[in-house]
Structure formats: structure tokens, C-alpha cells
Amino acid sequence: MAYFQQQIFCKPKIPFIDQLQEGLKEGKSVIVIGSILPMAGRFHVNLQCGSHSDADIALHFNPRYEGGLAFVVLNNFQKSRWDKDECKSDFTLPQNQLFILQILVTKQTYKISVNGEHLMDYVHRIPFTLVDTISVDQMVNLDFIVYQDSAVVPYKTLINGGLQPDKKIVIYGLLNPDSKMVEFSLHRQNGKEFRYKCLFDENLVVLNTSENEWTEEEKTGNVFFKKGQLFKVTISCIKEQFTVCVNDQAHTFKHRIAKLEDIDVFEVYGDLQLFFVKT
Template identity: 65%
Template sequence: MEDSQLFSKPKTPFTGPLQGGLQEGKSIIVIGTVLPNANRVHVNLECGDDIALHFNPRYDGGPAYVVLNTLQKGNWGTEEHKYESPILQGKPLILQILVTKQTYKISVNGKHFMDYKHRIPITGVKSMFVNDMVNLDFIAYQKPEVVPYKTLFKNGLQPGKDIVIYGLPNPDCKRIEMNFRHKYGIAFHYLSYFDANVVVRNTFENGAWGKEERSGGVPFKKDELFKVTISCDKDQFTVFVNDQQAHTYKHRFAKLEDIDVFEIYGDLQLIFVKPL
């Protein structure tokens, strides 16, 4: 995606700049796993020595809860609490902070968690911090993903390359479709029909669809977060859903370097796509 910033497998504690500063309409996405022995997680949006947003899940012996606050001129403001938390020790964390004119809209694992009104103008926020209580996979700063989604591969597809997709099927989801395209057709068409509970794989070439590969058992659940990894190997595509192998598809279109588009359609909220 244009106008986006990605840190892959960053070490913690992590401090990184936000290119162009914090901007209305963009999201910060933190993806990782909370350590099993975590006592407090810190995710901060920083303006020099001040902290515009301090997002602080705590595990102090009782049920997990979250504290939010702002640090200005060395002084903490009034804490805001949420005495429930989907952010659990030893479990995956997908934190999304959407910047709006009045608030930070905070979502956890695809579900809205709470809003936090700005106490410091967003124009002053230049960097972010994550402490060492999270094992990080990615941090992204970008405009929210939208469906239909399309991204281009500069040098085509190559063996050993993966694409990772995080999303949430809508409660009334009918279908989710993912395609690897080239100039003349679709090399790999991966389509989940929820009502029929079937997954279709196929190739569109020379103006016609090939023979379908069909199997039962859609690997997604409505209104539940998913992680899809599609690996391209020399001989086949392999699809993993929530880190479990779901399907394989042997290449029918052999010129991998000509496959230069990936797209997603369907009834889902798209949270994050890690490109090739």
C-alpha cells in the first residue's frame, strides 16, 4: 500500500518514528503475542518527553484490565480504566489505533474496544513505543485497508514468498475470495462459500475457468478474527489459516514472475495485509 510504513519482526522494547507524524484517518496496527509472564504492556504514542496516548493492559494478580492516560510536562493526567480486557497473557494481540479528529478509536482483535479523547494535539505525535512484554510480528502505520483490496508485486511472484492477511468475516458473510492475477488471467483463485461450507480453488486462463478443486469445510468463522498465510513454493501454493495448513494448490500457471496482483473480495473487515 502506498503511504504506509511497516516494521517486520521488530525487537522490543521498540521505539520507532511515525513517518510524517500522526495524521487523521490513519491507523497504527500492532500485531504480536503478549508474553505469558507479562505484568504490564505499554503501547505509547509519544511527543518528545510527553505521551499523548498511554495504552496499558495490566495483569496484577486479578483479572486483566486496561489503563489509558496522557503524560504532559512530567505529570500524568486522570486515568481512564476498562475493567475487562480481551488482551490476555500468552495470547495473540492485534491492536488497531485509528486516529480521528476527536479521538483515538481503539480496536483489539478486530473488535472495537474503546475511544480515547485527544488531550494533546495529534500534530505533536512523532513516534511510538512498545515495551518488552510483547513478542512483536509487525507494526504498521497506514490508512485502513478496504475491500475490495488490491496490491501489486513489483517483480512478480517468487518461490519462498508469503503474503499474510488478517481479517474478520462479517456476521452475515457469504463469501471471501482471494486471487493471484497476471496480465491474462488468474493463476490461483481461492473462494470460500459460507452457506455451502465449501472452498473452491481454480485457475482462469485463455478466457476460461479450469477444472475446480472443491472441498468441504470453510476454514473461517463468521465474526471471528483470522490470519491467512499463503506461501508460494516452486510447485504449489499452500494456504495456512490460523497457522494450520488448510489447502494446497499445484501451479497450473508456471510463469510465477508474471503473477503481479493480489486481490481480496467479500463480506469481511480487512485489518492488515503484509505484502510479499
């Protein structure tokens, strides 16, 4: 597994605009995570060529809610005029609920998915190599905007500065409908230190730790994941324990490791789509 690189904007305020490091690259994804306001009429995400007010827009992704119907309009803007709209009517993105928008850059198209389901391909009308800025506006609350390599499971990333007290790791993903297990592990580069593993067919959560060898497992039947659904996991490290919060429900595990700051690697395994990890 290769270590993972990403650019993260945390809790960005609307209207939002900022540069994408080194511009768009083939094989990388823009991830937008947030919730649409309850009475929203529309919002938009733009991938654009520059940050000035009349910049060309290579992709305008514009969900709209009108007369009880939800649909999305895609377009581009160049030479001070809009091109022809492309519309998608069979579009489900509920207001006031978590959504994850993923825009994957390929050579010919933007592959757009919402909550893990492919929505449509948008053929490039402006070369993606000219895009260097993202903007988001109108009636939406944002948790994260991320620009990253496509997340592949098994997944590995470094924890900068090691695992310090009050450190939080946040994971967004989607369990496969036939998922058998998911596992999160924290360790030094020479061995695992903490493992949180869900076995869905057995309805079992297993927590454990090791330095030279595995210690006694702690087990519970309280599995907080649901197959085929989005999840948000927060792993918190405080002085006495780890807390693993899955969709606002938590398991705890008291520390059995002396030097938490030596833990500097985080990994994900299992049957899932992985969208974003913040360490």
C-alpha cells in the first residue's frame, strides 16, 4: 500500500473559493461533504480556471429543488457565456442530510457520483488541465472539501506528529451491501497497536491491541454500521482511552500502550467504498 496524499479544507464557509494544489490531475478526485439546507432552492460546485469573477468554469454542478422536484444541471462557462445545459432529472439528494459528492477526473470526462452511486459522466468542454480553482455557493453547509488521489482499500496514511492526546481521525465511507467486515487499525510502522474490527455476519465488534503480541480481545454485539449505507466514523484519542464513534454511537477501549505518540500510521481494511480520511 502506498501512503496517501490529499488537500483538505475543513468547515469551509459559504461562499467558498480556493485554489487546488497543482491544478486538476487525471485520476484524482474532488470530494465535497456536507448537507443541503432544509429550505434550499439550489446550490452549486464549480471547477474553474482562475478565481476572478469572470473566470471560465469547466464544470458547473448545480442541484435544484423546485416544486417538490429535485434535478441537477451541469454546464460550463467560457468566453463570458454559458454553454448548453445538461440535465439529470432522476436525482436524489435529500435536504438536511449528509451527502458526499465525488468528482473523479478522467482523460475524457468528469465521473460524478453522489453517496457512492454514479450519477453521470460529463464530457470535458474545457481541458481539465486548465482548472486550478474550486468554488461552492448558495444554500449548503460544508464539513469538508478534499482534493485527493482516489481512495483505495486497503488504505494507509501517515499521522503527522504521531497520535497525540485529543487527536481525532475522521473517516467517511459506504459499506458494500454484502460487506463481511470493516477494520480500522493504528500502529507504528513496525507493528499494529490498536484494532477496531466489525464482523457483520456474526454481529460482532472486536477491539484489541498489541505491542509484541495480541492481548485479550474485548468483544461486543453492538454493531453500529448498516450495510449499503453511508457512515461517518470518528476515532478519538484521550489520555485514558480510544473512543470509536460510528454514526454518533460509541465504543471505548482503555489504553494498553505506553507511548501513544509513537503511533504514526492509520489503515483501513474491508468491504467498503472509502471516500475520505482526515488524520
